[in-house]
Amino acid sequence: MLPERVLSGMRPTGALHLGHYHGVLKNWIQLQNERQCFFFVADWHALTTHYESREVISKATWEMVIDWLAAGVDPEKATLFLQSRVPEHAELFLLLSMGTPLGWLERVPTYKDQIEKLKDKDLATYGFLGYPLLMASDILIYRAAHVPVGEDQVPHIEITREIARRFNYLYGREPGFEEKAQASAKKLGGKRTKHYLELRKAYQEEGNAEALEEARALLAASQSLGNADRERLLGYLEGSRRNILVEPKALLTQASRMPGLDGQKMSKSYGNTIGMREDKASVEKKVRTMPTDPARVRRTDPGTPEKCPVWQLHLVYSDEPTREWVQKGCRSAGIGCIECKQPVIDGILREQQPMAERAQKYVDQPGLLRDILEHGREAASRAAGETMREVRDAMGLSY
Structure with missing residues (x-):
């Protein structure tokens, strides 16, 4: 096929x-x-x-x-x-x-x-x-x-x-379309020709959608048809015209679901992106300076992860135990925002490493x-x- x-x-x-x-x-x-x-x-x-x-x-x-x-x-x-x-x-x-x-x-x-x-x-x-x-x-x-x-x-x-x-x-609309379609059908060979015509009849007379799909699959799988014959038979199957396009x-x-550094969708127009091949120092700086939950003014203030853009990046890059650690630590003020951001930095860098390696040979050559x-x-x-x-x-x- x-x-x-x-x-x-x-x-x-x-x-x-x-x-x-x-x-x-x-x-x-x-x-x-x-x-x-x-x-x-x-x-x-x-x-x-x-x-x-x-x-x-x-x-x-x-x-x-x-x-x-x-x-x-x-x-x-x-x-x-x-x-x-x-x-x-x-x-x-x-x-x-x-x-x-x-x-x-x-x-x-x-x-x-x-x-x-x-x-x-x-x-x-x-x-x-x-x-x-x-x-x-x-x-x-x-x-x-x-x-x-x-x-x-x-x-x-x-x-x-x-x-x-x-x-x-x-x-x-080809001149003599019906005759040409019959001639194209014969190229399917014996049983396939008969089966195609039966499926066409089932679709055109009974509206059988399954017959239509089966006939399309039969035509796609046939190695004996050229493009013109296949298009003609698709058209003959569905009506009276050849399907050229x-x-x-x-x-x-x-x-x-990829969020940007400010919690909005990542987009160049918002200025909130991290490049696929951005260098490590830049990634670290961008994530560490991300805004967090406004309620966490001091290290000892508890926060709500869902109100923090960093949490959205945890949903992309962190596993379930890390997310549980973030939820518990943020709500209890057991961890600070810098600590919370580190697993995200690590996740982004892990994702970027093979990209940088694959890209280098094209940059060099x-x-x-x-x-x-x-x-x-x-x-x-x-x-x-x-x-x-x-x-x-x-x-x-x-x-």
Whole structure:
């Protein structure tokens, strides 16, 4: 059975912090062991809001990719690449823009939200309006089945599904589709052909959802089908059109519980972060100067851990016996705030050590990083090229 593809990307923001690690990268590391993953640097997306800041994008990109590798993202298991090095993204973006209604882009919730948040920037640009379509192109060009997102990003997946559905409706109507689908079905061979047709009938006549899923799995597992035959049979299964672009599903990820130094969510905009590769002295200083429960003015004053930002970091880095020690010691004033913070410092440094070790060879040998991204570009270009051949053919552009 062909592995389901996962697609995810990040805008180049420079060196990453522990919130990125707990909120995104740990999930990527798990997914790379389970599915075929494409992880990309969304450098064109960075230009939609920071088009005047060209000088920072390149440096930010290298820093960010090193942090991906430091976290444990494995280029032997996942495809890592730069969006701007695979021009098919832009071609699909252009072609999809021909038939995407303007109102679909204007109603994306983050469109007006970002304009409100970034009032200091001129975002009355075509690029910013069209960024949900560029995001859709990033996903659709790899025929990704799943996209890991938080709940706030689900509307982007929904518009991607609508765009794919509209494209398939407009361009999936082949002359002689029924005959071509029957011919493709025969390529399954004997019993599988018969079983596929039975499942199709069960779904179309009885609405049997289990039959639909079983038929999809049968097609995915067939080694005798090319992409065009498989897409045609998926379309024949569900209706009367060829499915050229895959409708992706949102793979919901749990919201990161990683708190910042002030108790808010860790974010560069709040100035409350600890970098994934921040040096030991800086980490110690930041944690030791963290605010604590206001009730603990003196060492002898009892406190309430739940009112202290340090407790939130104990929930991430400390084991159960240590948390019990904190609860008892804080409430009874048996321990001071500096004592309470030490296990958190130790936990952060333990987490950072393997990251620093993995990162060092890429810092020392930047050529290794470039080789990884070039290898990833080649793999991504092959996959994107396959999709674009199908798209051009469907749109009458295969001369």
